Amino acid sequence: MSSSYEARVGALAGGPKIDLRSDTVTHPTPAMREAMYRAEVGDDVYGEDPTVNRLEELAAETVGKEAALFVPSGAMGNTIAILTHCRRGDEVIAGDRSHVYLYEVGGAARLNGSAIRSVPTLADGTLDRARLARAFQGEDIHEARTGLLCVEDTHNMCGGRVLPPETLRELAAPARAHGLPVHMDGARVFNAAVALGLPVSALAAEVDSVMFCLSKGLSAPVGSMLAGSRAYVEEARRGRKLLGGGMRQAGILAAAGILSLTEMVDRLAEDHANAKTLADGLANIPGITIAPETVETNILFFGVRGADGQPGDVTPLVTAAASAGVLFSGGDDGRIRAVTHYGITAADIDRALAAVAEAMKAPVKR
Ligand SMILES: Cc1ncc(COP(=O)(O)O)c(C=O)c1O
Structure with a gap:
């Protein structure tokens, strides 16, 4: 990872983690x-x-x-x-x-x-x-x-x-x-x-x-x-x-x-709205592949476009986001998974999008 990347995401990395790996990470209220x-x-x-x-x-x-x-x-x-x-x-x-x-x-x-x-x-x-x-x-x-x-x-x-x-x-x-x-x-x-x-x-x-x-x-x-x-x-x-x-x-x-x-049932709608916002935001980041219209609940998958237009390696993006404090799961099937849940706010979604946008600007190998 380049030091210029670290410099750009440094402000994000200092805050609490935004854990989008799974809704199993929720803590009791x-x-x-x-x-x-x-x-x-x-x-x-x-x-x-x-x-x-x-x-x-x-x-x-x-x-x-x-x-x-x-x-x-x-x-x-x-x-x-x-x-x-x-x-x-x-x-x-x-x-x-x-x-x-x-x-x-x-x-x-x-x-x-x-x-x-x-x-x-x-x-x-x-x-x-x-x-x-x-x-x-x-x-x-x-x-x-x-x-x-x-x-x-x-x-x-x-x-x-x-x-x-x-x-x-x-x-x-x-x-x-x-x-x-x-x-x-x-x-x-x-x-x-x-x-x-x-x-x-x-x-x-x-x-x-x-x-x-x-x-x-x-x-x-x-x-x-x-x-x-x-x-x-x-x-x-x-x-x-x-x-x-x-x-x-x-x-x-x-x-x-x-x-x-x-x-805790009715509030799941909030998680769905956050997932939709995340999907729409990701769709606007150059190099990200996602079909936001398929996002119906709290789980979404996305990928990166490789140089040849084929699916690219997502590992550098997952690693870069993690170092900016935003955790996604994935990589093994070429897709990144994000899951919204209790404890993830609309502001967290903005931060997650900023981290992905920064990572995609960084000279990470795809
Ligand atoms: C669709 C589905 N079924 C079953 C399970 C298993 O649940 P648990 O982790 O509580 O064993 C999971 C866990 O992620 C799941 O996603």
Whole structure:
């Protein structure tokens, strides 16, 4: 990095970091910390933690399912969902850019002998319909049986794209035709609901089970929920124990989760507005490639134009921005990801844009 670059961004580098790597970096709100301090607790594995019980009831009611289970993480929630829906060895159909396929340590295969049959994910976060229709199998004795279809809403790797209820219904149709259940990785389904102006229950109604995270945009320090029918959630409780996710006085954590659901949902609109401003601003910086019209929620991807007009190496830009105090994630697939969240203000977005503009002026190799 050149010293002239350092000189230009020096003023930015001194301030607090603007962390746009993920919405998982959110800290609990002051009200959450207070509620955690005061939380009434009991042994949740005995079903005796009143605060966890209250969170589970509230979550079930909010997503319009009979019951919900508090789990330590989104990945554990998705894995329990698979263990609960599928017999051992059943296949799971999921998109080839889905979190459950790419980033959950192969849990379905390792823990349930369930291979994931991936189908192409389209740019809008949906699945290739023809390939999806052909992915269901099991009638022939040579084939593993399909046990489950997983969809993701919003879609992380597609840039926070929203799948509305009618799209979910269409994707679920072939599973329904085969009499199979559908699970939603709804890590950010509240972002989808806010973007659509719908209650989250309108999205959850299209699937049999939904996992959503309290610990991302909803700002709780720890925890996700898995919701479905009462019988399903009772069986999932066994799966949680199997995976070592039975926590004891977890009301300390659930207290924050309750505030996630009662106080942190509507404000997601602010994160979406900030993401849009960031996308529009990035589109005006020479050398940046982005499609701002595809930004619907709090996640966006962008890249740099290489000398030959092809996608350029983004690593120098990520490094330069970081040294100016602006953190993005990325690089490995040639894209940079930015995620807006609680704690990121409109002023931070201006600072982030200034840092990128400076970095693009600097003689960084692209
Ligand atoms: C779409 C999606 N699903 C699931 C998860 C897993 O959540 P956790 O990090 O709580 O395990 C993530 C995490 O980023 C995610 O983006």
